Amino acid sequence: MKLQRRSDGDAVPGPAGPGGRRRWFPYLDAFRPAAGGAELSSREVVEVLEPYILEARRDRIRRAVDNRSYAVCLVVEGLSDFGNVSAAFRSADALGVQSVHKRYRDNRHVSMGAEKWLDIEIWDSPAECFSALKKRGYRIATTSLGTDSVCVYDMDWSQPTAIVVGNELRGISDDALELSDLHCSVPMKGMVDSFNVSVAAGILMHHAVCDRVSRLAIFPGEHGWATWSSRDSRR
Numbered sequence: 001m002k003l004q005r006r007s008d009g010d011a012v013p014g015p016a017g018p019g020g021r022r023r024w025f026p027y028l029d030a031f032r033p034a035a036g037g038a039e040l041s042s043r044e045v046v047e048v049l050e051p052y053i054l055e056a057r058r059d060r061i062r063r064a065v066d067n068r069s070y071a072v073c074l075v076v077e078g079l080s081d082f083g084n085v086s087a088a089f090r091s092a093d094a095l096g097v098q099s100v101h102k103r104y105r106d107n108r109h110v111s112m113g114a115e116k117w118l119d120i121e122i123w124d125s126p127a128e129c130f131s132a133l134k135k136r137g138y139r140i141a142t143t144s145l146g147t148d149s150v151c152v153y154d155m156d157w158s159q160p161t162a163i164v165v166g167n168e169l170r171g172i173s174d175d176a177l178e179l180s181d182l183h184c185s186v187p188m189k190g191m192v193d194s195f196n197v198s199v200a201a202g203i204l205m206h207h208a209v210c211d212r213v214s215r216l217a218i219f220p221g222e223h224g225w226a227t228w229s230s231r232d233s234r235r
Helices: 042-052 055-066 082-093 112-115 126-135 172-177 195-214
Strands: 001-006 027-032 074-078 099-102 119-122 137-145 159-167 182-185
Touching: 027 042, 055 112, 074 082, 074 126, 074 195, 082 099, 082 112, 082 195, 126 137, 137 172, 159 195
Parallel strands: 074 099, 074 159, 099 119, 137 159, 137 182
Antiparallel strands: 001 027
């Protein structure tokens, strides 16, 4: 059974969020059985499955859903080290960043089960990826150490943003830099001039979460960042 995805150009129903814009949400409320037959709504699926799930497991699933968001997504462009891909995706899962994107079709597996809980999309080029994300309302922010880079702590993260990190050795490709809306960097205080790419991704996502909470005047709910969640992302 598979949840049906929304096309990038489809309008998203519901009230507008901060700034008067509707948040893009990737799924329609329709499950299609693999063997065919009538589509089911999410409520119908939950009603069937809930009696077979332990209460502790149900509570954990609810907490995870409350903390999920599509307002920020992560794009890893051409990472070649499996450990870095895995660590970046695990950080996304831990911080409630639901949507992640890869440029290449290798290293599909992500350790510690993060792969099962994330929406992973794979693209053939930065142009293809960025075009789709911009249709969904995202601003594209590539990490770069160039002189035109904006400090991440000076950015307004209340706007839906795709964070793009590059290859371990070459960094962000020229194509991605040219197609992005802005370049950003994390300030360095020591002798080295860059973070490990997965560490940088984790810092950026964590700061995005905190900045959104502060700017949108929303605060951690009963289960953590509950209001920076899938509920917020649907607005």
